[in-house]
Amino acid sequence: MSESEHRMIEILRILSEQEKPTGSKLIADELKNKGFNLGERAVRYHMQILDEKGYTERIGNSGRNITALGREKLEKGLIYDQVDFIHSKFEEMIYLTDFNYMTQEGNVVVNTSTIYNEESVDIIKRVIENGLSVSPYINLNDAGKDGKMEVTTLCGTTIDGVLLNKGIPSQPQYGGLLKIEDSQPVRFTELISYKKTSVTPLDAFSAKGFTSVMDVVENGEGIIPANFRLIPGIGRQKAIEIINRLDKIGIGGALAISQEGKDILGIPVPEGMVGIAVVGGITPFCAVQEENKYIEIKIAEEIRDFKTLSPISTKISPLLKEAKAIPQPKISFLLSKTWNLIQQVNFDIEKRKGDIISNVSYINRDKIDIALNIMEETYNNNPKYINPYYKLINHPTDDSKIGLATICSLSIDGILIDNGIMSTPKYGGLLELTEPPLFIDLISYNGSTEDPHKIFLAKNRTAISANNHPNKILASFKEIPYISREYCVHLLDVLNNIGFSIYKIGKPRELTYNAKADNYNFGIVTGSGLNTIGAIKEKGIDVEVKAIEKLLPFEKMDRL
Template sequence: MPDETDRKMIEILRILADQNKVLGAKTIAEELKRKGYNLGERAVRYHMRILDEKGFTERIGYAGREITEKGLKELEKGLIYDQVDFAFSKFEGRIYQTSLNPRNGEGAVIVNTSGFIYDEKVIRIIKEVFKKGIAVSPYVKFSDINQENENASNGKEVRLDTICGTTIDGMLLNEGIPVIPQYGGLVDVEEYVPTRFTELISYKKTSMTPLEAFTAKGMTSVLNVAREGTGTIPANFRIIPAAARKKAVSFFGELQKIGISGLLKIGESGESVLGVPVEDDMVGVAITGGIAPLCAAKEAGCSVDIKLAENIMEFKDMERIIAAKPVLKTSAPETSKKVKFLLSKAWNLIYNVDVDIESQKGNVIVNVSYVNNDDLDDALEIVNDVFSSRPEYCTSKFYKTLPHIDEKKTGIATVCSFTVDGILTKNDILTTPRYGGVLEIEEKNPRFVELTAYSGSSLDPHEIYISKNMTSVLDTLNGTGRILASLREIPYLARPDAVDLLEKIEETGFSILKIGEPSELIYNAKIERYHVGIVTPGGLNPIAAIMEEEIPVEVKAVETLMNLEDMEEF
């Protein structure tokens, strides 16, 4: 069971971080009560003393405490099971706080907060995108982060608040229209017409905001859409009752009058929207991501720190950055192409795993990642270093180089951790892949610091973590760092047989990081009751190490099947 004391301390840190000022025990106790924790002032002081001792908070005279830099870092890691649940609840809370009235333009909106060094190039690019209407609204707010922080060449550090698409969810709710946020993702645009979602991540069961996952350079091409009409933009997806569709259509018309838009498509009852299936009696609604202009700046090589749904702000305090003339057209009729979710592909590959542990023959699932031939020798040397120094952080010791259709590239195949699910399944042990994550390696207590559910995702979370430079596999060669790892669950009654089987797997060159006890937290990740968690290292850890050395890699996870006897050992 989760440690309730840890949870309370995390909430205290979160309160201090959110309010960003010195708070006394009385104020903290009141805020905790609002969150469902009935802690008196004396109990709060007790918890605060512990936080002081850990260096997470600092006492400021008699005024109270403030959170320290160390406390902010701890909050980022937090209790990962708490972070996974909190990410979606944060959005729900922001939706509730939205109060903008489309008829008079008064009330609060949700804003994304981005920081960058003021530069005319950044401003020019984001204005270009806002002008084309590839955003939720052209209304923004600029603020100096530190008026004394001057950079001789580029100017001062500024914060830019832009309206988040989740604001529309809050406004729909204020109109009495129930709304269910479902996914953040990427939408392909062809000749200014949105065609379909190509990638999706569910809002539920992830420690990372879904659209945040797609802000890495190279994942979007917003600037190309603004200039040429073709490319990929961030977008989010929600559903509403079919009975409310007529009112919603009218409502979107009212939104345009006050400068809020971003609607890509609203479907009919039970109709797929941009390739996303919708159940009967519900209607899908796709809206441009409010971070699109900032993604364009990142595409152009600008350094921008993007935070989604970060704050609430009065709409009247924002100003129009530029007059917008939307260029995106009403989306074309639905095609037969649907979003391909990761687990659908994975389960079919899992079914076909038939490797025999003793003979080391048969099919395993592999990831295949591609490097330029000029970098191949260096890449393989890095892979070898990881395999030989930290074999426990690799799914298996087997690999293979493969040709690419482009003769200038070569593929490196590594065994995918879903192979373990295939082996368990073939031995009559029901397994459910739950999360891909980032595991922080510490001397005493390794712990997950990021988790994203496989269910509801079109991408392997490990691909996202690599693209956002969230690993430090090479650091683990010296003892600490961050690696990719995956978590699956099995019924607790199957644990004895699973332990025996996984011990045999390890003897033949596969790696298992940990097998938990029934319902036990495993590396700080929560397991369903009457289940056991099994953690394996990610098969892409050697590939992540290549990326850490700034060697370009095209990463492809959960790619295909390969006979183990055709692979080589390091």
């Protein structure tokens, strides 16, 4: 992206945050705050280009608004930029938090979600009264007819802001899922790093089926969303004092604070640092979803004056006990867990024989004929983007279910490595089949414990079997040293002819479907074996989606 394009995307971001038409002076001032030295005259020049592209529109003499097309461009047009923006967005929120716990005045970070009935309010209240939230302070706003209400709750990022204001740098590391046993936090089961993802970590795990907040409320056992941050060890005692003061005025949610350099809840803590886990601000919203109530969840949406919030209840009785300092198995990220599988791939391109990595997902056995028909139709409609290979596998314990094995995209990394070419899986993403295709979301394999494609399926983000275009399919981005490009292109051409899904081979310093490789490398985009599984799910058939499951001999697989 050129410097001019970078400036224009920042202008679109500024306009997207405004509630009314905005002039060039305000935009120039905001750009300066973001490190861009751009005067009003230069801003007007860039705005004229944005007008011509249809991304902005002039509103009389009042200034400009961002258009729907501009918002679309901002959200998905430069996704490689967004993978860095998520982390910087939270850093900005932390900086803008100026809440003073002594006077109980100032700005805090909030999440705002939309609910549609009074029963949802009761669920939120019950979760908050059991202490499974950052704070009982909320804002409940009637947003219109049909029982629609906006509910604003405090985000745990507020605590990071308060710590920073007191001279303690708090660094958000992960959002994830925390296991609770006997009303005690035990260990994180899933994590996504705040860096190198276009999806806010807790948003990724907000899909139904990931959490069991109500089980924690009722039985003291289950899974809740939580965040993890690091602070310098020298600030530990001061941080504890601040957290205790905040707790006394109704801002809490701290679940565990490690000793300096000591691992906690399964997360390694570097020497000289202290780890702090805080309950996710969306926890009450996840409970609503678990109870089959429709809700639109948004994450760390905005800064708001604390005075706009008030307690939903004064009967707060936290049910969670203090986490015990018991060593837990260290959680490992997806890429670390899969390197050994990748190395075992031994597919011979000439003989078309050997082991590949497969995904094995399960459906009810009586649905297999329908599922295979959907897979075949999906492949026939778009053979360029769908891998045609599959294998039926018996369920290990349940005869009423049958497994559908498909080729995992990590097989391609294994094949290249087996042929002497270093291939590193970088992102799992959601690819929109525009012309040209563009990634609209990316999650780093090295920053997530869960397969990104499984996350996108859980959140119903795909449109693989849809008749309306453009389709949204699952794809991976891999990074390969430039020195090996010529031989790599040859191998990938052969694999593509066999039926492996190779979408695009990039060039150095080139955006490849909007994803970016590091210097001296090039990127390739490949399809996911879960695309046919996603098509089955879109047709309303229950699927237990599994990713990166086992090695299978390619020659034993069937073809659609």
